[in-house]
Amino acid sequence: MEQLINDLKLQIKDALNLEDLSMEEFDENAPLFGEDGIGLDSIDVLEIIVLLEKNYGIRLANSKEGKAIFQSVKTIAEYVQANRKK
């Protein structure tokens, strides 16, 4: 799980071009959206969906079903662990 969280952080940082966010600052429990968290938006959700399909073979039909999954890196990691195809 530790490894998966780390991989996801790197992949998200890379896909979303979050240059200014250091790995130390990137808290897996921090909310991904909104001012208090990482500050991502709806386009970022789509990019993360692409990333999950590319790297883990997970297909989400629409961005709404992802709402619970995309709360934090931790929740994404849990979902990936349970549903990954590769």
Place this chain on the structure above:
Amino acid sequence: MDIQVAGYGIICAIGNNASEVLCSLREERTGIGSMHYLQSSHKELPVGEVKLSDEEMKRMLGQDESTVISRTVLMGAIAVRQALEHANLDLKGKRITVISGTTVGGMDVTERHFKQMLDDDAMLPLLEKHDCGSSTREMADLAGLQDADVCTISTACSSALNAIILGSEMLQNGETDIVIAGGTEALSRFHLSGFNSLMILDKERCRPFDKTRAGLNLGEGAAFVVLTPPSISPTEGEKQEQGARGKEQEDTNCQNYPPAPCPLPLAPKESPIYIRGYGNRCDAFHQTASSEDGEGAFLAMSDALRMAGVKPQDILYINAHGTGTPNNDASESAAIRRVFGEHVPPVSSTKGFTGHTTSASGSIETVISILALQHNFIPVNLGWKEQDESCITPATRHGESVASSQLAIGEGQEGAILCNSFGFGGNDSALVIGRCPSPSACTEKSQNKVAVLADETIDDSEQLKDYREFISPGEARRMGKLMKAATITSLKALRKAGIECPDAIITATAYGMLETSEKFLIDMLENNEETLSPTLFMQSTHNTLSSAIAIRTKCHGYNVTYSQGAKSLEWALRDAHRLIKSGKAETVLVGCHDEATPSFQDLFRRLGKPIPPMLYSRSIVLCAEHEM
């Protein structure tokens, strides 16, 4: 305002000419179905294809089947030819301007041959057919208008409506004698997989304004209108005579088309149609989403009604943009409610018939609105079943008699139709057409002079190093070099001019953000249209720069993007001068932005053509200089 529609042509999923389209509308036959002509791996997605192969269209235009011609060009040339035949004007000695709205341009050809172009010199000339401006030139030539001036507008899905607006402005100003304006857009793997990456395509047939709506279906097609100032419009007698001739021509034409299911005569019922008013505004909210209260749409519709000199209750029917996405339909409904209050006229989206024909939708739906006005009917909103509280209730028939769907003109009503067309980046436009011209409201011409307040250029990536003065890290993460350069030159020029928010933003670009488009194209070809980046796709539309600057400066004013090769800036400046001289704007930000990639430069080098610069961004602030 008395610009007349002297003729029109249309080709889309529900018909290869106006009489077939009329027939499908009245008989409620959709043109959306499974994919037949587009060679995409996304066979699961329903589309609204024109029911002709490229080869069949080439034959109709008298072209050799082996010549490579973009489908965008083919459909456009067919619609322009129909429009010219329908108008039946004497073009000799007249200044003619062809204005087309497109975003795809020659992309359907490029995506088929890109890999060959990289290592086969024989395929290289296709590169010169790729950009929007070249495709418009080729279309005009194929339609027999080699001497006409051409211009391309690329504001994503509102492109064609903005082309009609520009044509009307030019005629009013006496800059040209006859305008052929509209838009054309072919389905391509590029934009189908791009829309797919944004997750806004419905795998079922689209259901605009319905509670269960889940996205749009892409369509394709072209439509053009011939616009004339009153002095050149044929007299009533001529029109009737030409009506009869027009019909004859149409019948002969039919040999080329599949037999029309029920060829309705167009001529007898035709009454003159006028462009009465229009509005072009920017939502200035988001690159791919509309604001909750539909501010841009509200402003565009309000402007159009004001200019048309009609009250909201004079509108007999609204042809909505109504794409079928949850976001668009709710936002548009909110805007319609803000304009019309408790008394919303019959509304329908005709995208359940045609699919969303993107850059061509504005003119396709203008022609549909003209047919509705001439033949006195309300096109139904196909696919709607269940009321959604956040949406207006569209016009449907549901077993009621045909008579109930007729346009109801009350006593003293003007009899006008409103047609909406909105695009990515919040490029929102609206058009009012009617059976009579607008009362000549503002004939007084202001004679403002134009002054240049600032002029800033960046032509080297080195100059982007200090971007943080203007761009936050959060913004920068999605910006390529051209977006950064355009943002910096725009903000610097505005600062120098002492202006926070200009009245209008006009942008010129031949290729848009080429770096992102190229990356998306290569990813698409390599990954068989799967797992593509939505960020890259949304930046591939030419109007991204113009709308990003509008979002940044919170500018809800006029916003347009010209894409006519090396002449783009000239068209943009002409527009800015027109706005200022006519008193419609005090301050205008004009930008000219283009970029290249190493592989793109290499293609031009091999072709022996001037090599485009890696980066060029220039922003100019113009303002009105009032005479004391």
